[in-house]
Amino acid sequence: MQTKIAANVQALKRWLGKAEEVLGNHSDRLNAINIFPVADGDTGTNLYLTVRSASRAVADLATSDVGELLAEAGRAAMEEARGNSGTLLSVFLAALAEPLHGTTRLTGPLLAAALERAEIRCWSALSEPVPGTMLSAVEAATRAANAGDAAQNGDHSNHGLARTLNAAVEAALEAVVATEGQLDPLADAHIVDAGAVGFLLILDTLRASALGEELQPELLEGLHGYGVQDPHIHLDHQAEGMEVMCTINLSPLDAATLRLQLDELGDSVILSAVSEVPDGYRWRVHVHVSDPEAALAAIRQFGEPAHLSVTTLASPDPAQDLVPDGTCRTRDTDD
Template sequence: MRDWLDCAHRALVEHTDVLNDLNVFPVADSDTGVNLSTTVGYATEAAQLIEGNDIGELLQHAGRAALEQARGNSGVLVALTLTAMGTSLEGSTRMTAGELRDAFSAAQVRCWSALTDPVDGTLISVLEAVSKVSLPENSQDGSNQQLSDWMDLVIARGSHAVIETLDQLPVLHERGTVDSGALGMLIVLVELRAALTGDLTRHNPVPDIIRDYSDHTGHKDKHDSVGFEVMCTVELSALDAAELRHELDSAGDSVLVSAVSETDNGYTWRVHVHVEDPEEALELMRARGQAVNVSVTSLGSDEPQVSP
């Protein structure tokens, strides 16, 4: 798992530019590549600090560390994916295909529930697709061979799910490109297969998708986005978190509120929203609790990021 996270981070860094160029949903702020690679980088660092052979414990620790400092909508979702997979795999020292399929399903549900208005054609669509891949019947249940064979099916279905995003979101259909976050998730899954099988020679569909379904020259609309992305981590009760989500829904969009870890007084939550007035969002967050790891980023790519 440590090797997987490290290789996934490296692969996301390698593909940062193309992922940024593909980023048009939910806003064309050209930062999905940076957000995914940075967030998985936090997870990679955290995974190196935990000892033991419990796969679930390692992924939970890495996911929570990444979630505390996650960048952007896509970064929060990939951190939630790791955390949910870890919860599902807790106590396991090796993985079977069936256990990993359950972990993917748990991740899809966790990501879906964190969003106020989830839609098809995104990173979550890839998780949903791979969680439904049937286990191979021509290999022994629970065997390494079954896991290896199943991961090939996962990559094939994940690739198809990425290409399907072109017709699931109107903005992607208009441009003739796939969703950036969905492609990023496929990159992560390809590295998972390589880590589990040790085989680096299997067909990697990512270059084919980039060749056929990406705009290599960048998109002209990336400077058209207005408003700000506001993020923070805050300690709240479940009721306060629900009320904050409702308030942010009224103030902006792309709202994401998800628990990071349990505390004596409730939970720490990672909060994300896009708004026209960042001060309005910050006031709502701070009225509920002490906001930390705060960032305010202009959705116009020429503007700097500031951390109040």
């Protein structure tokens, strides 16, 4: 039941806090259907930990500027983004902030503009973006928001925002359902994409937090593979390789060079700017490789990375990392 629409910084803080809770509750089921791009069964965990970083970074932030709030959330998420899905989500949050700087409340037209910026950034962050993933859900939500009456007619009322959010969630749900037929591994397993479902949950949490409503549990009804009694599909697939993630300062030219080198060494390459620094930007780097030493050598030619993790994709426990000397370490998730 709707109580009050107050899409200000307090509502966005509630959104991130509630998203952390929701993803925590759904992480096991998201992990269970995580088989693309690799069946490492950690999409739910990665999304939860990434949102947790964002939520905790802004919990006590004193500002009335929604753009400033989301920029800080995106920066914190990007610094400690986990996995492919968490990295994309952090790109989404950081880009969402860009058109909102200087505003104190979210409206339909502003949300449409922010989603459009986030869609562009998410697709461009990946070297080889693939439809049928979280990207498709972001794209569908963006198109619905921009096609709505509020965006088309410049309606900044609360009712306009409600229409925009409802349309975006509905479109994202349709995109999630469609993922099953867009990627062969998902079609063969008869499941929807884990990252796309995670984004749907995050978007519905935004809708509920902004409009003073409850989440819509019926959104998940009928999603193939998402029933509580459904098996952990990812256990039937063997993931191979290593996942390398870090943050490093690079000039735009060096970033482009590094992207090309990582493209040659592996796949699922993501590079996205975190913040501006002297002579360039701070970048979040993500790649799946068979030889982590080659990837680390390519990265270190430009400087020493921070927040470095090298994780085996075959591990069922995303908290178990492999350091470059081949020994195993447990990551402190509260860093």
